[in-house]
Amino acid sequence: MTIDTPFVSRTPRPDAVAAFRLARGRFLDCRRIDMRELATELGVSRATLHRWIGSRDHLLGEILWAETSAVLGNVSFAGRGSEGIADAIGTFVRTVNASAPFRTFLRREPERALRLLTTKASLVQSRTIDALRALLADEVDAGRLRTPLPVADLAYLLVRVGESFIYTDAITGEEPDADKAHVAVRMLLNDHFRDATTAS
Numbered sequence: 001m002t003i004d005t006p007f008v009s010r011t012p013r014p015d016a017v018a019a020f021r022l023a024r025g026r027f028l029d030c031r032r033i034d035m036r037e038l039a040t041e042l043g044v045s046r047a048t049l050h051r052w053i054g055s056r057d058h059l060l061g062e063i064l065w066a067e068t069s070a071v072l073g074n075v076s077f078a079g080r081g082s083e084g085i086a087d088a089i090g091t092f093v094r095t096v097n098a099s100a101p102f103r104t105f106l107r108r109e110p111e112r113a114l115r116l117l118t119t120k121a122s123l124v125q126s127r128t129i130d131a132l133r134a135l136l137a138d139e140v141d142a143g144r145l146r147t148p149l150p151v152a153d154l155a156y157l158l159v160r161v162g163e164s165f166i167y168t169d170a171i172t173g174e175e176p177d178a179d180k181a182h183v184a185v186r187m188l189l190n191d192h193f194r195d196a197t198t199a200s
Contacts, residue, residue, distance in 0.1 A: 014042040014043060014044055015052065016052035016053055018042065019038060019042055019049060019052050019053050020053060020059070020062065020063075022038060022041060022042065023038055023053075023059055023063060024063050024066060026038075027060075027063050027067075027101050027105065028101050029101075030100055030101050030104040030105075032108065033056065033059065033060060033063075035049060035050070035056050035059075057112070057115075057116060060105075060112070060116055061116050061122070061123045061124060062123070064102075064105075064116060064117060064124045065123055065124045065127055067099070067101070067102065068096075068124055068127075068128055069127070069131075071092055071095045071096060072092070072128070072131050072132075074095075075088045075091055075092050075095075076088065076135075081139065081144050081145050082145065082186070082189035082190065083186070085136075085139075085145075085158070085185060085189060086182050086185040086186040086189060087182065088135075089158055089161065089162050089181055089182065089185045090178050090179065090181050090182030090185070091178075092162060093162050093165050093166055093176070093178040093181040093182075094178035096166050097165075097166060097176045097178055106167070106169075106170055110170045113167075113170070114167060114170060114171075117163070117167070118163055118167065125159065125163075128159050129152070129155045129156050129159050130155075132155040132158060132159060133151055133152050133154075133155035136151045136154055136155055137151050157188070158185060158188075161181060161184050161185055161188065162181055164181070164184075165177055165178060165180050165181035165184070166181075
């Protein structure tokens with residue numbers, strides 16, 4: 001039998017993990033992440049919250065990467081060469097474009113979103129490139145794909161193509177279009193890359 005005393009906490013003490021989960025929950029609920037509100041809800045000072053998770057931008061970057069990583073985990077093109085790659089990029093763009101929390105964030109804070117997602121300081125972009133580079137390297141190592149570019153450069157190029165059709169509304173005002181991303185990748189790969197399995 002457990003006996004409650006003033007020295008036994010009935011709830012976990014807040015920490016960096018709890019702060020991240022709370023913030024991510026707010027993001028998924030399409031709510032703005034406010035550091036002051038987070039600190040108040042956790043029952044800690046803003047200084048403590050910043051010590052745990054860094055700046056608001058860093059927190060948002062980690063949340064965006066968590067969501068991006070979850071999408072990437074369900075995207076695969078193993079064994080299908082260039083056609084599989086085009087399908088994977090199209091699926092990724094379509095999934096991201098259909099995310100209500102992501103679209104809400106992009107509409108609410110477009111400049112911050114683009115900075116956190118597409119610039120050289122973006123941990124989301126760099127980690128996405130790394131993940132795609134590993135998948136491409138597997139295809140090349142297995143002899144299913146030939147590329148005149150280093151795999152790292154191809155990964156970067158494909159990520160930028162995908163970004164072009166995810167952030168279209170913030171950049172040009174047009175609607176994002178995953179089908180165009182698929183077509184663009186197919187054109188790129190068909191013109192400059194070859195499936196090793198079909199190469200003469």
